[in-house]
Amino acid sequence: MTLAQKIIVVTGAAQGIGAAYARRLVEEGATVVLADRDREGAEATASSLGGPGKAVAYRLDVAERASCQALAAYLTDAYGHVDGLVNNAAIFSTITMKPFWEITDEEWDRLMAVNLRGPWLLVSALLPLLCASASASVVNIGSDAVRLGRTGYLHYVASKGGVHGMTYSMARELGEYGIRVNTLSPGPVYTEVARETVTPAQREAMIAAQALRRPGGPDDLTGTLMFLLGDGSAYLTGQTISVNGGLVHR
Numbered sequence: 001m002t003l004a005q006k007i008i009v010v011t012g013a014a015q016g017i018g019a020a021y022a023r024r025l026v027e028e029g030a031t032v033v034l035a036d037r038d039r040e041g042a043e044a045t046a047s048s049l050g051g052p053g054k055a056v057a058y059r060l061d062v063a064e065r066a067s068c069q070a071l072a073a074y075l076t077d078a079y080g081h082v083d084g085l086v087n088n089a090a091i092f093s094t095i096t097m098k099p100f101w102e103i104t105d106e107e108w109d110r111l112m113a114v115n116l117r118g119p120w121l122l123v124s125a126l127l128p129l130l131c132a133s134a135s136a137s138v139v140n141i142g143s144d145a146v147r148l149g150r151t152g153y154l155h156y157v158a159s160k161g162g163v164h165g166m167t168y169s170m171a172r173e174l175g176e177y178g179i180r181v182n183t184l185s186p187g188p189v190y191t192e193v194a195r196e197t198v199t200p201a202q203r204e205a206m207i208a209a210q211a212l213r214r215p216g217g218p219d220d221l222t223g224t225l226m227f228l229l230g231d232g233s234a235y236l237t238g239q240t241i242s243v244n245g246g247l248v249h250r
């Protein structure tokens with residue numbers, strides 16, 4: 001399962017779960033490109049990470065084709081291949097909960113552009129670099145909010161349902177190139193970032209409904225991500241792996 005020497009791109013790595021993915025990957029010896037719309041946040045996180053791997057910050061808007069292509073050009077010059085892509089960037093912690101009939105067209109379209117169009121654009125742009133790797137793995141970050149049918153942010157739930165579906169088809173289309181594609185689907189995870197997408201009462205109810213009765217943190221996801229990116233999962237593709245403390249079983 002060695003990740004040392006691998007070139008891994010993590011989107012949305014300036015904060016929250018993405019920053020934890022990047023931290024663990026650098027600890028495992030990988031070279032990690034922290035690609036985020038928040039350039040300063042990505043730079044601050046990258047400079048806070050210790051070795052033995054390497055962390056590089058890059059300003060990316062996953063919703064923009066030109067920005068994804070610019071990242072591809074940068075990676076081509078810098079490394080010539082990409083071994084792992086973690087499609088983690090999303091509009092999430094900034095969402096305001098509301099009944100779905102109050103979501104505006106603008107909110108719907110922007111969220112879909114980032115959460116659903118983004119992973120598609122980025123995998124498409126990085127395809128030659130992924131093909132150039134001997135063992136490429138794409139991990140799309142989904143959400144168990146889909147399986148729970150969580151309320152109050154329908155555009156988000158719909159976007160993540162799309163990510164789950166996209167993984168199945170991407171895995172089939174990319175299998176002949178030796179590229180694996182899986183979804184890591186977290187349950188509720190509590191980070192340093194305050195958010196409105198779970199009320200204190202909902203949080204306590206969900207923890208009580210889990211098999212493991214403690215809140216999940218970013219480090220509860222990193223081991224599964226290392227597995228999905230590493231060679232130990234070389235025959236695993238087109239799958240959705242839920243990491244949720246036993247909140248949902250199906």
Ligand SMILES: NC(=O)c1ccc[n+]([C@@H]2O[C@H](COP(=O)([O-])OP(=O)(O)OC[C@H]3O[C@@H](n4cnc5c(N)ncnc54)[C@H](O)[C@@H]3O)[C@@H](O)[C@H]2O)c1
Nearest residue numbers: 012014015016017037061062088089090093143186188189
């Ligand atoms: N925290 C949870 O409970 C939870 C549960 C299930 C799934 N997830 C998923 O895990 C991932 C990370 O969640 P989080 O809690 O760290 O979220 P977060 O909102 O704290 O972080 C999202 C990151 O994505 C970046 N980003 C937003 N738009 C971008 C764009 N257009 N281009 C590039 N970067 C952009 C932000 O700057 C930020 O760094 C998301 O995909 C989220 O949907 C989170």
